[in-house]
Amino acid sequence: MPKDVINSESKIEIQGCEKENLRLRCVEILVRYSMTHSITDLLDLDRYPIDQPQCSGYTELVARCQADLSENGMFNLSGFMHPDAAHSAVAQLAPDMATHAFEHKREHNIYFLKDIPGLPDDHPALQKCKTINHTLCADQMPDNPVTQIYEFLPLANFLSDVMQRPKLYLMEDPLARYNVMAYRAGEALNWHFDRSEFTTTLLLQAPEQGGAFVYRSDLRTADDPNYDGVARLLRGQDDQVKSITLDPGTLNVFKGLNTPHRVSPVQGETERVIAVFSYYERPGVMFSQEERLGFYGRAG
Numbered sequence: 001m002p003k004d005v006i007n008s009e010s011k012i013e014i015q016g017c018e019k020e021n022l023r024l025r026c027v028e029i030l031v032r033y034s035m036t037h038s039i040t041d042l043l044d045l046d047r048y049p050i051d052q053p054q055c056s057g058y059t060e061l062v063a064r065c066q067a068d069l070s071e072n073g074m075f076n077l078s079g080f081m082h083p084d085a086a087h088s089a090v091a092q093l094a095p096d097m098a099t100h101a102f103e104h105k106r107e108h109n110i111y112f113l114k115d116i117p118g119l120p121d122d123h124p125a126l127q128k129c130k131t132i133n134h135t136l137c138a139d140q141m142p143d144n145p146v147t148q149i150y151e152f153l154p155l156a157n158f159l160s161d162v163m164q165r166p167k168l169y170l171m172e173d174p175l176a177r178y179n180v181m182a183y184r185a186g187e188a189l190n191w192h193f194d195r196s197e198f199t200t201t202l203l204l205q206a207p208e209q210g211g212a213f214v215y216r217s218d219l220r221t222a223d224d225p226n227y228d229g230v231a232r233l234l235r236g237q238d239d240q241v242k243s244i245t246l247d248p249g250t251l252n253v254f255k256g257l258n259t260p261h262r263v264s265p266v267q268g269e270t271e272r273v274i275a276v277f278s279y280y281e282r283p284g285v286m287f288s289q290e291e292r293l294g295f296y297g298r299a300g
Helices: 003-034 056-072 083-099 145-150 153-162 227-234 289-296
Strands: 074-077 102-108 129-136 178-183 189-192 199-205 213-215 242-244 251-254 261-263 272-277
Touching: 056 074, 056 153, 083 129, 083 145, 083 178, 083 199, 083 272, 102 289, 129 189, 145 178, 145 199, 145 272
Parallel strands: none
Antiparallel strands: 074 251, 102 129, 129 178, 178 272, 189 261, 199 251, 199 272, 213 242, 213 261
8 A cells, every 4th residue: 555545644644533532622621611600500699699899788698697607606607508419419429528538537535636735545535437428529520610600700809808818728738628428327426626716617418317517615714724614425415405406508617716516427328428628818828738637548
């Protein structure tokens, strides 16, 4: 066969491959586009106008949230995410949650620390408890509505206004910037203090029973660790413990640095599924490899 014929056929084959690759790329783009929603399809911005800082409704919302934070150590925006959108997000995550989520199982004390300087190892405040959940990292769900909500900058700006911070930044870490956690039958998040001043969560799915958010406000201060009070709490002898049950679509912002809290064991076949958003007062925050391995079982 003449050489030019071989070259000609090769060109035709290459052109055919390029056309097929282009077609597949177009299909991929269309699929990704179809999975992208208008933010108003996801969030009730009529009820919670976080994207309109110039309007009176925004000012009133910020003031209400600040009052709730001052009085209760938290605020809840029920129906912040449309319930049907939350249901859709959970359905989209379900295959990966079933097969690729990291099972985070650990025994820990309320501080998530090996020891406390000056506190004996057998002190009741260091009593061990067990936490089990299943975690998907941000890099495992780039096309989920949860991603779109986290990256919706008016939300971060709204939170900075409520918390009276100059600015809040999205976390840079590709794994930790936001996570979705599932708790199955018998699983729970046990007593702990948060490492950050406030935590932002969005409940996507509630279980049939259990899965309540349980907390004890202001058990310690920056000046008083109140180890005896912590011990009473862990023994079940604190009469100031409170509990709330949230509906799917609720945005919860909670000051957990000095308020210990837990999620009660889930009952039934329906998982408790919740998104956790991370914001910082400085840009570019990353987890260390050790932190990634501890929380997610992988470094990248």
